[in-house]
Amino acid sequence: MKYVILGNGIAGVCAAEAIRTLDLEGEIVMVGDETFLPYSRPMISYVLDGSEPHDKLPIRPADFYESMKIKPVLGQRAVSLDVENRRVQLADSTCIDYDRLLIATGADPRPLRAAHMDLGGIFYLRTESHVRQQVAALSTARRALVLGGGLVGLKAAYALLKRGLEVTLLITSGYPLSLQVDEIAGKMVLDELLRRGLKVLVGRSVRAFEGNGVVRAAVTDTGSRLPCDMVIIAKGVLPSRDFIPRQHIHVDLGVVVDDHLQTSAAGIHAAGDVAESVDISRGCRWVNALWPEAAVQGRIAGLNMAGRPVVYPGSMSRNVLRVYDLDVLTLGHANPGPEEGCRIVWSGGPGKGRYRSLVLKDDILVGAVLVNQVEQGGVLCALMENRVPLRLSTSRLMAPDFNFACLLP
Amino acid sequence: MKEVIVHPKRCVGCMQCMPACATAHSRTRHLVSAVLETPQPKPRVHVGAGRFNEGFPNRCRHCDPAPCQLTCLTGAIYRHAGTQTVMIDPDRCINCASCAMACPYGVIRFHEDPLGPPGRAVAVKCDNCVARVAEGQIPACVEACKVGALTYEERDTAMKRQTLAVARSMSSGAGEPVLPPGVGLLRTMKESQVQLLKG
Ligand SMILES: Cc1cc2nc3c(=O)[nH]c(=O)nc-3n(C[C@H](O)[C@H](O)[C@H](O)COP(=O)(O)OP(=O)(O)OC[C@H]3O[C@@H](n4cnc5c(N)ncnc54)[C@H](O)[C@@H]3O)c2cc1C
Ligand code: SF4
Numbered sequence: 001m002k003y004v005i006l007g008n009g010i011a012g013v014c015a016a017e018a019i020r021t022l023d024l025e026g027e028i029v030m031v032g033d034e035t036f037l038p039y040s041r042p043m044i045s046y047v048l049d050g051s052e053p054h055d056k057l058p059i060r061p062a063d064f065y066e067s068m069k070i071k072p073v074l075g076q077r078a079v080s081l082d083v084e085n086r087r088v089q090l091a092d093s094t095c096i097d098y099d100r101l102l103i104a105t106g107a108d109p110r111p112l113r114a115a116h117m118d119l120g121g122i123f124y125l126r127t128e129s130h131v132r133q134q135v136a137a138l139s140t141a142r143r144a145l146v147l148g149g150g151l152v153g154l155k156a157a158y159a160l161l162k163r164g165l166e167v168t169l170l171i172t173s174g175y176p177l178s179l180q181v182d183e184i185a186g187k188m189v190l191d192e193l194l195r196r197g198l199k200v201l202v203g204r205s206v207r208a209f210e211g212n213g214v215v216r217a218a219v220t221d222t223g224s225r226l227p228c229d230m231v232i233i234a235k236g237v238l239p240s241r242d243f244i245p246r247q248h249i250h251v252d253l254g255v256v257v258d259d260h261l262q263t264s265a266a267g268i269h270a271a272g273d274v275a276e277s278v279d280i281s282r283g284c285r286w287v288n289a290l291w292p293e294a295a296v297q298g299r300i301a302g303l304n305m306a307g308r309p310v311v312y313p314g315s316m317s318r319n320v321l322r323v324y325d326l327d328v329l330t331l332g333h334a335n336p337g338p339e340e341g342c343r344i345v346w347s348g349g350p351g352k353g354r355y356r357s358l359v360l361k362d363d364i365l366v367g368a369v370l371v372n373q374v375e376q377g378g379v380l381c382a383l384m385e386n387r388v389p390l391r392l393s394t395s396r397l398m399a400p401d402f403n404f405a406c407l408l409p
Numbered sequence: 410m411k412e413v414i415v416h417p418k419r420c421v422g423c424m425q426c427m428p429a430c431a432t433a434h435s436r437t438r439h440l441v442s443a444v445l446e447t448p449q450p451k452p453r454v455h456v457g458a459g460r461f462n463e464g465f466p467n468r469c470r471h472c473d474p475a476p477c478q479l480t481c482l483t484g485a486i487y488r489h490a491g492t493q494t495v496m497i498d499p500d501r502c503i504n505c506a507s508c509a510m511a512c513p514y515g516v517i518r519f520h521e522d523p524l525g526p527p528g529r530a531v532a533v534k535c536d537n538c539v540a541r542v543a544e545g546q547i548p549a550c551v552e553a554c555k556v557g558a559l560t561y562e563e564r565d566t567a568m569k570r571q572t573l574a575v576a577r578s579m580s581s582g583a584g585e586p587v588l589p590p591g592v593g594l595l596r597t598m599k600e601s602q603v604q605l606l607k608g
Contacts, residue, residue, distance in 0.1 A: 014479075042482040046503050056501070059484035292480040292511065299479070320506040327506060374509050375518060378476075382513035392460075403457030404514045405465030408417065 001026035003305060004088060004096055006078050007104035007240075008032030009041065010291060011272025011298035013060065015102050018302025020068055026306070028070045029096055031088070035074045036128050038064060042291055044131040045152070049159030054135070057128055078105070083248035083265050100267055100305040103244065103255055104298060107237035107273035107289050112147065114218075115208035121215040122231045125156050134232070138163055141230040145218055147206060149176035151321055153234035154189065157198055158323045160232070168199040168226060170206065180319060180330045182357055184349050185369045191350060192326045237289055239274040252276050254287040261301040261312050269305055271297035280314040281332030281366040281384055288315040316385060320374065329374040332384050333359060334367040342366065345394045356398040363389045365397075379404050410492070413537065413548050414567045415466055419558040419592055420456070422464025427452035429553035433538055436523045448521040453535040454550045455516065461600040466550065466559060469516045469535035471495045480511035485532070494537040499525030502532050556592060 003019055005012045008030050016028055039057035046052040065072045076091040081101075088096045109124035121141070123134050142165060146157040149171030157169045169176070175186035176193075190200060201220075208219045209231070218226045239254040250256040250264035254276030261269050261277070272294035279286035293315045303310045321328045336342045336359055346357035348371070358380075359367030365384050370377055380397070383390070390397070392406060428440060435443035435450035443450050454468040475495045478486040485501035486508065488494070497508075499522065508517050509532075517534045525531045538548035546552070551561040560567065 040483045042505065042507075043503060052503060056483075291482050292507065295479050318510045320510060322504070322506060329506070329510060331510065374506055376515040377506075377510045378508075378512035378517075379515040381510050401458060403455070403465075404467050404516075405417075405457040405459035405463075408459050408465065 001306075002097065002099045003028045003102070004098035004100070005030045005102045005104060006088065007102075007106055007272070007274070008034065008038055008072070008074070009104060009106045009272060009294065010038070010059075011106070011274075011294040011301075012102065012104035013038045013064075014295050014298030015104060015269075015271060015302035015305070016068055016070055018299045019306045022303065022306035022308055024069075028068070029073060029098075030065070030070050031073045031076075031078055031090065031096070033075070033077045034127060034129070037062060039128055041126070044125065044128060045155040045159050047128075047131045048125070048134055048156065049162040051162075054128065054132060077243070079243050081243055081245055081249075083245060083268070086267070098267075101269070102298075102301055102305060103241070103263070103268065103270040103274055104272045104294075104301075105240040105274050106294075107239050109233065110236045110238050112206070112233045112235060114206050116210065116215075119209050119211045119215040120213055121211070121229055122209060122233070124233050125152055126237070134230075137230060138165075141165055143228045144168070144230040144232065145170065145206075145226060145228040146232045146234060148234035148236065149173065150179060150234060150236055151177065151319060152236075153232075154193070154321060154323065156232040156234055157193065160230070161193075161196055161198055165230070166199075167197075168201060168228070169193070170201050170204050170220070172203065172205050174202055176200075177321070177328070177330075178335070180317075180334060181328065181369045182335050182344075182346075184346070185328060185330075185355055185357065185371050188350050188355060188371050189321070189323065189326060189328055192324055196324055237273065239276075239287060239289075241274055252285065256285065257312075259311050259314075260304045260309060261297055262304065269301040271301040277312065278314040279333075280316045280387070286315065286317075288317050290315075290318065292318065313385070316381070318381060320377075327370075327372050327374045329370040329377045330368070331377065331381050332365075332367040334369045335359075336367065345398070347395075347398050354400075358394055358397060360390070360394070365390060373400065376402055376404075379407070383407075411561050411563055412471075413468070413551055414560050414562060414564065415468070416558050416560065417465050418596070419556050420464040420466055421556055421558070421592055421595055422456060422458070422462075423555075424456045424464070425553040425555065426454050426466055426550035426559060427456060429549040430454045430535075433541055433549035434522070434524060434536075446523055448523055450523050451518065451520060451533065453516075453518070453533060455518075461596075461603045463596055463599055464558075466554075467514060467516055468550065469495060469512075469537075470514060471535075471537065476511040476513065477508040477517065480507050482507050489539060492537060492539060492542070494539055495534075496536055496539075497532050497534060499531040499533075504530045504532065506532070508532055 037058040038060045080089045144160045144165045160167045206218045210217045255270040273289040300312045343360045348355040355371035357369045430452040431450040432443045485498045547561045551559045
């Protein structure tokens with residue numbers, strides 16, 4: 001049996017490890033664009049803020065490929081996939097045949113369309129190489145611009161503030177984290193960052209950069225000029241799936257997978273940021289581009305590829321953001337639209353130091369936002385993943401002393 | 410292999426296990442000196458109140474596979490090969506709290522710890538007292554529990570005892586199984602008190 005894994009991120013790594021628990025002999029080839037050892041992608045923002053050194057990024061030992069009997073093919077991307085002949089073609093035109101294929105190519109930063117993107121000092125924040133360049137650029141940077149108020153944008157802004165830069169955050173929607181949290185929690189995050197010296201401009205985007213070799217200013221859609229010597233673009237990510245033939249494999253936003261993480265083509269699985277699975281709390285297909293999902297999907301895809309059928313129960317959005325003294329935890333469908341027929345209950349808010357919001361559909365918990373005291377988040381998460389009808393009152397679920405024992409009969 | 414087994418019905422909520430745990434995870438390992446340490450050692454077992462205000466000693470179940478281990482963003486959570494204990498390496502932990510979302514029991518806490526890197530908060534949870542066990546002692550929470558709500562034994566032994574108790578209670582003429590009379594009384598009192606307050 002010959003397994004080919006495209007992508008050496010956490011999904012690819014967990015898949016290879018799972019395959020090896022069942023198949024010690026089969027050939028495993030891993031194709032990866034990045035040549036660095038498998039590493040913790042979320043940790044790069046900690047390298048940017050200076051709390052962790054770059055050399056702590058790897059999450060597997062230096063002999064990972066060797067000890068797992070994996071043949072690494074690193075430093076280039078797969079550029080095309082021939083489903084009928086079970087063959088992958090790489091950028092340098094070499095071809096690799098497979099019996100089982102895993103697409104674990106993750107995601108790339110959503111590109112910004114603006115003039116003079118080639119100036120120095122303009123970065124995305126996705127890879128260890130990005131952060132290495134950013135850290136090198138810090139010594140000459142004073143004024144930074146961060147584009148995007150999502151999780152990565154906020155982490156970047158927080159990191160640069162901690163490094164002592166003057167930071168301006170540009171967000172297109174009305175408040176930060178608008179995709180993850182409701183307005184109240186978004187406002188609490190914003191207040192905390194403003195209090196620490198962050199400047200925020202809402203409803204604005206950048207149309208061009210100016211500079212001479214390196215960036216000196218950004219020009220917004222309203223025509224104003226924002227001086228800066230460092231820019232981090234964080235406008236979300238897009239699944240890396242350009243090389244996939246859509247006539248053979250069903251691709252929506254991500255590569256669509258079934259409950260065994262198989263794509264619409266037999267023998268081809270997908271896992272991680274590139275995959276689109278059913279979201280448990282939303283009840284529809286969704287790309288949940290998250291580390292825990294990527295790890296679990298990689299593992300389950302690997303087991304299935306090696307011949308042990310294992311069901312993937314579906315994905316769920318979940319995240320924690322810790323900035324200064326504020327912890328924000330979001331779970332599931334935390335910010336539904338009014339037309340979705342959900343009931344939202346909340347307590348606390350700005351000035352209270354604590355906020356809770358629970359989203360219910362009938363008597364099932366489908367979303368939650370916790371600001372501070374987030375330790376019991378996992379208990380709520382388990383209720384959501386298992387879709388257990390609530391027996392406890394929502395006020396009890398939101399109470400400061402809520403704990404696992406409250407769920408016991 | 411022996412492990413800590415929780416018998417929730419027996420817990421009287423006295424919380425003795427908590428200071429015992431904190432002491433076991435302090436630098437000096439003596440209650441009197443432990444309370445004077447900075448950072449303060451904190452318990453890794455948490456007695457929570459249930460719906461009827463009854464106690465429940467909540468500690469890490471060392472699940473297999475462990476959701477926190479799969480979730481950890483940095484590979485800081487691993488399984489101790491000899492004892493199968495799920496451990497957190499405080500020097501790899503970045504205190505991101507991702508594991509808080511993964512633990513269905515809510516047993517992970519985040520704070521500076523006497524046994525972790527100085528001046529930094531990290532994720533902290535039960536380590537089955539691996540240090541004490543290596544020295545031939547039993548886990549501190551079990552040693553402290555005076556009502557048998559926490560025992561340290563082979564899982565098989567505990568299961569057999571439980572099966573036997575259930576079987577006995579099913580056979581004719583037997584009453585309710587084996588709760589010490591005091592504990593049973595206390596629980597009934599707590600339940601009725603809460604019902605009264607509600608009513
Ligand atoms: C700054 C930052 C902070 C984050 N914080 C969190 C967090 O707190 N919590 C959380 O859950 N998630 C977080 N994430 C997201 C998390 O990192 C991703 O969900 C996770 O890394 C996805 O893993 P993956 O293996 O699916 O894909 P990736 O990690 O993207 O790995 C895919 C690999 O495949 C390579 N590749 C792409 N195309 C090809 C191709 N055609 N051929 C060969 N190789 C290819 C890529 O270069 C990459 O190395 C964060 C991400 C960033 C950038
Ligand atoms: S807080 Fe520490 S142990 Fe928990 S997921 Fe983050 S890095 Fe891992």
